[in-house]
Amino acid sequence: MPIRRFQFTFKVMGGPAEIQLFGEDESSLSGIAQRAINETKRIEKKYSRYLEDSIVSQINRSTPGQRVSVDSETAALLNYAFAAFQQSDGLFDISSGPLRKVWDFSSGTIPSQADIDEILPQIGSNSIEWDDPDLCFTREGMQIDLGGIGKEYGVDRAAMVLEESGVQAGLVNLAGDLRIIGERPDQRPWNIGITDPRNPESTVASIALTSGAIATSGDYQRYFEKDGKRYCHLLNPKTGWPVQGFRAVTVLAPSCLIAGTTASIAMLLGEKRGESFLNTCGLPSMRIDSEGKTRKRGLPSEKPKEAPL
Secondary structure, rough: OOOOEEEEEEEOOOOOEEEEEEEEEHHHHHHHHHHHHHHHHHHHHHHOOOOOOHHHHHHOOOOOOEEEEEOOHHHHHHHHHHHHHOOOOOOOOOHHHHHHOOOOOOOOOOOHEEEEHHHHHHHOOHEEEEOOEEEOOOOOOOOOOOOOHHHHHHHHHHHHHHHHOOOOOOEEEEEEEEEEEOOOOOOOOEEEEEEEEEEEEEEEEEEEEEOOEEEEEEEEEOEEEEEEEEOEEEEEEEEEEEEEOOOOOEEEOOOHHHHHHHHHHHHHHHHHHHHHHHHHHHEEEEEOOOOOOOEOOOOOOEOOOOOOO
């Protein structure tokens, strides 16, 4: 029988997801795909702030001065998050969740500066005492939110499960953040469509990849517009206001976690500092500036445009 590509679709972490695998028949691959799907759902159950029994919710119910011990997997993610906080000059901050109290992107309401100022003292990873594996809040109202790394971590974990199951060619895609496993059987690259931030039904580029992970951070995923200005869900934890500058940043890296964090930091830094940051980190990237102009650095040759994966 000929080798064919099979697609397994599902929903996780609030968005659409898919796994693509190659084989002779779907039945021989469905069990493998399901193991990877289960892994993404395990991560969602463990780290979602929306679930009462998640480790994140348990931590957020703690009071200032109360130490919470975490398992080794969670400790590794926290170590990564605190390192990203330092490397981003405090802009990539898992403690910025309290800003959700004043920013509701479904309502289209701009909060007052006074409302934002009331929340800002509750934010700052440098005010979290972290002595692996013990975490302790030092201020009232503090929270952590691993949403900025959870989806990307889920991509990497699902890819690892597939590789451990013997998969030599495949793709994991969680709402546009994805990782490639091996070379396709026909030795053709994967053509990854990059969404147009101002027209999400179309693409601005298609990148040919044979390995690695790719992630995008942009101002088009959750936002509202008022008086001609766009307010997106990416919030500067120091000011409490949505970032301005890049429309989107796409990064290619060995892991989706690194790609996603790098893209988010660049968005948070803004165009000038974000451009310098991307050049310094050296990862292949594409950025779309505030005027819609596209700039690329080190990306593989492009192929004809196609619908985003």
